[in-house]
Structures are given as structure tokens and as C-alpha cells.
Amino acid sequence: MIRASLIASALATPILLTGVTALQAEEQAEMIAPTGDVEAGETAFNRQCVACHVVVNDEGEKLAGRNGRTGPNLFPVPYRTAAQDEDFRYGKGMELAGAQGVTWTEAHFTAYVQDPTGFLRDVTEDGSARSKMSFKVRKPEDAADIFAYLASLNPALEETAEK
Numbered sequence: 001m002i003r004a005s006l007i008a009s010a011l012a013t014p015i016l017l018t019g020v021t022a023l024q025a026e027e028q029a030e031m032i033a034p035t036g037d038v039e040a041g042e043t044a045f046n047r048q049c050v051a052c053h054v055v056v057n058d059e060g061e062k063l064a065g066r067n068g069r070t071g072p073n074l075f076p077v078p079y080r081t082a083a084q085d086e087d088f089r090y091g092k093g094m095e096l097a098g099a100q101g102v103t104w105t106e107a108h109f110t111a112y113v114q115d116p117t118g119f120l121r122d123v124t125e126d127g128s129a130r131s132k133m134s135f136k137v138r139k140p141e142d143a144a145d146i147f148a149y150l151a152s153l154n155p156a157l158e159e160t161a162e163k
């Protein structure tokens with residue numbers, strides 16, 4: 001037993017040392033399958049997010065939302081780096097997260113939408129960061145379902161999901 005765990009920790013060490021690689025592997029694993037329910041996510045998105053957000057693809061087609069422009073365009077949010085809508089003025093904390101390469105994986109996304117300011121403080125390690133998003137998703141399932149719905153709007157991701 002002891003020997004087996006020593007070997008395991010010896011094997012694990014190089015992976016832990018190259019934290020970026022481990023993180024990327026984790027993100028890639030998360031890219032394959034959003035855990036939420038797409039239909040429930042559509043309903044939740046239409047109730048909770050459209051007041052402030054639209055989803056408009058690169059061709060200018062509106063895939064979701066109405067006229068909400070208080071927040072950035074969320075296309076193609078699953079797996080996009082934070083703060084990439086060039087027409088939107090992000091808060092400093094979000095700009096910093098983007099500059100640090102924070103990506104909207106399911107884990108990051110669900111944490112952010114449930115506590116935007118808390119998430120930005122955690123990822124940027126800046127205790128004074130504040131999110132400009134003054135809305136919190138209350139149920140974790142809603143957050144995961146909305147993530148799955150947003151992923152379903154991006155044809156490029158469906159191919160990834162099917163593999």
C-alpha cells in the first residue's frame with residue numbers, strides 16, 4: 001500500500017509542477033461535455049439573462065436574447081477567454097481576468113454567474129476587484145443548464161461534443 005502511494009505521488013509530481021498543462025487538460029476535458037440540460041438552459045437564459053445580454057455570432061445573426069446591451073455579447077462564451085467583446089467596456093477586474101487568460105469553462109462560468117465579484121476576486125487574486133454584473137444566478141443547476149444552452153448555440157462546439 002505504502003509503496004503504491006509513493007509511486008503514485010512520484011508519478012503525480014511532474015504533472016503538479018507543470019500546473020498549466022494540468023489545467024489545460026482539465027479545460028479540454030470540460031470542453032467535451034457540458035453537464036447541463038440545453039432546453040432548461042434556454043428557459044433559464046430567457047428569464048434571467050436577456051435583460052442584459054444577447055448572443056450574436058460573427059456573421060451578426062442573433063442566436064439568443066432581445067436587445068439587452070447592459071452586458072457583453074456572450075458569443076461564443078463557452079470556452080472563450082474572458083472580456084473579448086470589443087464593443088463592450090468591461091470593468092477592471094474582468095479586463096484583468098481576460099489578460100490573465102481566464103477561460104469560460106463550465107467551472108469558471110458557473111462560479112462567475114453565481115457570484116460575479118467573488119469569482120473575479122478569486123481568479124485575479126485582487127481583493128478589490130468588482131464585477132459590473134449586478135446579477136446572481138441562485139440555483140447551481142440553472143448555471144450549468146445555461147452553459148449547456150450557450151454551448152449548443154455554437155456549431156463549432158457541437159463537433160467537439162460529439163467526439
Ligand code: HEC
Pocket residue numbers: 045048049050051052053070071072073074077081082083084085089090091092093094104109112113130131132133134135137146
Ligand atoms: C443586470 C444586467 C445583467 C444580467 C441580468 C446578467 N448579466 Fe452577465 N454581465 C453583465 C455585465 C454588466 C457584465 C460585464 C461585467 C464586467 O465587466 O465586470 C456581464 C458579464 C457576463 C459574462 C462575462 C462575459 C465576457 O465577455 O467575458 C458572462 C459569462 C455573463 N455575464 C453571463 C451571464 C448570464 C449567464 C446571465 C443570466 C443568468 C447574466 N450574465 C445576467 C450584466 C448582466
